[in-house]
Amino acid sequence: MSASRASVLSRRMLSITAVQKNVLARVSQPQTQLIQSHSAESHQRRFYAQNRVKLMRLSPTHQKSDPDLLFKKEDAPDLKFWQEWAPIHGPNDLTGEELHRATTAFCSVAKRGSSTWKPRLEMDYGIDNYTLHWASIALIQGPPGKPMEVGINMLSTAASLSYQPSLLSLKRLSLKWDAQRITNPLYHKMFTSAEAQFKQLAQTVRDPDILTLQGLQAQKEGKAMAAQKLFNEAITLGQQNAGNPPHKDMDYMRDAVMKLASDDSKGGNGLLREPRWNYEADCRQQLGRILVKMGHKNEAEYQFLVNAVELDLPQAFLEIAKLNIFNDRDAKELLLLKVAQMGNREACQLLVREYLMRLEEAEATSSTEPKSKAPETRLLWWWMKLAGRYGNAKPDTELLEENLMLVNHAVEHGRASFRLQGVNKDGTSQVAAWVYDSKGEVAQKVMLNI
Numbered sequence: 486m487s488a489s490r491a492s493v494l495s496r497r498m499l500s501i502t503a504v505q506k507n508v509l510a511r512v513s514q515p516q517t518q519l520i521q522s523h524s525a526e527s528h529q530r531r532f533y534a535q536n537r538v539k540l541m542r543l544s545p546t547h548q549k550s551d552p553d554l555l556f557k558k559e560d561a562p563d564l565k566f567w568q569e570w571a572p573i574h575g576p577n578d579l580t581g582e583e584l585h586r587a588t589t590a591f592c593s594v595a596k597r598g599s600s601t602w603k604p605r606l607e608m609d610y611g612i613d614n615y616t617l618h619w620a621s622i623a624l625i626q627g628p629p630g631k632p633m634e635v636g637i638n639m640l641s642t643a644a645s646l647s648y649q650p651s652l653l654s655l656k657r658l659s660l661k662w663d664a665q666r667i668t669n670p671l672y673h674k675m676f677t678s679a680e681a682q683f684k685q686l687a688q689t690v691r692d693p694d695i696l697t698l699q700g701l702q703a704q705k706e707g708k709a710m711a712a713q714k715l716f717n718e719a720i721t722l723g724q725q726n727a728g729n730p731p732h733k734d735m736d737y738m739r740d741a742v743m744k745l746a747s748d749d750s751k752g753g754n755g756l757l758r759e760p761r762w763n764y765e766a767d768c769r770q771q772l773g774r775i776l777v778k779m780g781h782k783n784e785a786e787y788q789f790l791v792n793a794v795e796l797d798l799p800q801a802f803l804e805i806a807k808l809n810i811f812n813d814r815d816a817k818e819l820l821l822l823k824v825a826q827m828g829n830r831e832a833c834q835l836l837v838r839e840y841l842m843r844l845e846e847a848e849a850t851s852s853t854e855p856k857s858k859a860p861e862t863r864l865l866w867w868w869m870k871l872a873g874r875y876g877n878a879k880p881d882t883e884l885l886e887e888n889l890m891l892v893n894h895a896v897e898h899g900r901a902s903f904r905l906q907g908v909n910k911d912g913t914s915q916v917a918a919w920v921y922d923s924k925g926e927v928a929q930k931v932m933l934n935i
Contacts, residue, residue, distance in 0.1 A: 556592040560631040587612045614648035641675035655679040693723035693762040716772035727761040738790040746819045833872035841905035866896045888931045895920040
């Protein structure tokens with residue numbers, strides 16, 4: 486380990502107790518307030534198009550009597566949803582009001598069995614493909630239901646009007662979804678049409694996003710070598726288009742990733758940048774995973790380092806921790822802690838395992854009997870709850886809930902301890918929870934899968 490990285494780690498470990506206390510101080514807050522949802526694959530912002538000239542024409546009116554309309558007015562979210570979504574996730578030249586108006590207009594004209602209504606969106610209502618695209622992205626990111634159905638139809642409409650960003654997004658969505666969802670009668674025709682468009686586009690346009698999507702397709706089909714080649718081509722072309730040489734000093738990037746994990750100072754390393762193409766993070770992440778399976782650890786590490794240090798992708802920090810490139814437990818825990826604090830379930834699970842192993846090693850060097858240490862036990866239990874997977878430790882759901890309440894009560898009163906019993910095939914940990922009575926005697930043992 487380099488001297489600078491060791492210095493970073495030593496400084497951080499002096500303050501790790503303070504970080505843990507901050508976590509414990511928030512134990513009483515609702516879990517939903519503590520976790521910010523971060524998708525490993527969708528963390529980066531997608532800048533799909535240039536700003537457009539705003540057009541304002543007719544106000545949308547819903548024709549309730551028309552039986553051919555695909556959607557009702559109430560199928561779209563209300564204005565409040567858009568006002569909350571747009572400032573955080575949308576482009577800076579679209580307001581919540583504009584996105585709400587576009588969605589309402591779409592629901593008022595979209596008809597089944599016809600496409601003559603599509604040009605009306607821009608001709609009559611001034612809703613261009615750029616606005617349609619971003620409104621659809623907002624709806625697709627939500628839970629399944631009518632709003633998502635509206636969003637996919639909006640995305641398909643923009644794609645059918647030759648808007649390339651929407652076509653690529655529809656292709657990406659088809660790669661994320663399983664076959665059952667893609668063949669759903671609600672969406673099957675749209676995905677089939679988009680696939681034909683994409684194949685035609687790929688034959689005429691050489692683009693890093695298209696190459697990335699082709700690589701993801703090959704990976705999904707189990708063609709690792711083909712996927713690796715396509716991802717490498719995308720990276721080469723993306724770097725050529727950007728005109729910026731990649732960083733190759735591995736030690737420098739390793740120090741930078743530990744600085745980010747230790748200080749959580751985004752951009753503090755001077756390397757943070759915008760993606761060179763929309764799906765760059767996806768490309769590097771999946772290439773890295775393929776390289777890991779092929780045994781090319783150093784090459785995989787480089788891809789994850791770029792995603793972590795230059796693109797600030799949380800999942801990349803997790804992959805680096807799993808590679809254990811520093812061969813240092815403190816470094817591994819810091820990387821896991823960074824991602825776990827963002828609510829990543831896998832990071833929480835791995836962090837729990839590291840803490841349990843550390844606890845077991847500490848107790849193995851002590852002559853005293855194992856007993857509960859309230860702060861450490863509470864912290865450990867907190868991460869277990871954030872991991873949120875108790876699996877099938879008990880087939881009886883009511884019994885499981887009863888046991889969880891029992892363990893939680895024991896932890897709060899300093900009468901519980903935990904031991905790692907093993908690792909399941911699905912990657913979860915077998916954890917034994919001992920509950921003590923007021924005399925310090927073992928009252929019950931509860932097995933959990935975390």
